[in-house]
Amino acid sequence: MKIIRKGDIALIAVILIAAACFMLWSNSKSEAPQAVITVDGEVVETVDLQSVGEKIIIEPVLGVTVAAENGEIWFEKADCEDKLCIASGRLSKHGDTAVCLPAKTAITVTGSDVDAVVY
């Protein structure tokens, strides 16, 4: 008399494979490019860049205007003196970052293929 039949072994194998796949997936999932806008460290808006077509305007904080269009996002207007945030230009690729220090506002495109950019 067999205690474990072939079908049972198959079932066990399926469970094992499914679990292994899940672990691999959860450790290596890559994200679609999303632009995350933070003000003083708090996320105020997340924009799925792939789905942005027509121009949209976001005002994350008083005095700062962020625009997104055709998969790109950028600081369009800012009340700060240096305008370095506007000079950062348009962001679209994984890891692109622009920061407005006076307004404590940052735009970061997630899912970079590098761990960090040194500058």
Next chain:
Amino acid sequence: MKKAAVAAVAVLAAVLAALLAYDGIINKEATADFFAMNTYASAKITGADSEECAALAEEITQSLDTDILSRTAENSEVFLLNKNGGGALGKKMRGYVSVLLDVCEKSGGAFDFTLGAVSDLWNFGGNPSIPDSAALSDALSHSGYKKLALAENTLTYADKAAVIDFGAAGKGIALDEIREAFAEKSIKEAVVSVGGSVLLMGEKQFTVGIRNPSGNAGSYIAKLHIPAGCVSTSGSYEQQFEENGEKYHHILDPETGCPAKSGLLSVTIISESGIMSDALSTACFVLGHEKGAALAKEYGCTAIFITENNEVFVENGSKDIIEITDGAYTLI
């Protein structure tokens, strides 16, 4: 299905559930974004204590700034030293000052953390402009690391008008303090950036982009494949302004009090220590490629120089660590 088989499947399922839960704990991710030391900082941490560490990174950087390194926060250690023309140093400050004085000495003064009065005239953090030349010479005459004397735990200013400034080392110091705090926690990996100086912790091989000197923040021209450590870059593209058709950047040559002209766009330093990577990147930028390479070698650090001709040199390290990703730049 036989009972034994059902039991076997149940045990397996329980083991797998436990494994998945364990995986979820040891690979728990936390991130933090914050503004400190007049710059932008971010942290990404994996591990059981990731959330605690993300909060800790911010706390450490903020308190290091306001309690110790800030030149403007009243009652910070540096504020009081500048106000009183020296004084007794705390244990941490004693360590920072002694490392920086060594870099000043070994770089022949190309690195100097006593240029506070000169930096104020340029006002790079605010609304920068070319300073009046008389005011600049006056500020320079009150600057220079040789005006400082460190004996035991006391720092004495020979010229009470000298102003020490940790602008070229503070971000690296923050990385060292963060690493020390994280060492006691349960984490697998951490990547912390304080104003573009980066701390890497963990067993894996990390990939770090070197900022494109003529591109957007966040865009890079090369990837570094390196193990855990600290990486800092000093570049002429940061805090730049234009006046009368000429561009002025924030890395001052201590000899002239003006932006350093050494034929470089940026220098990147890889070191075990954050204070060293940060200070050396400035020193090597001011010294230029040849002398900078010699200094990096003296400290046992790898240095990557990007020249104004878009040539990339790896000094005191293997070229295998770098992968150029932008065709406009050539690895020599």
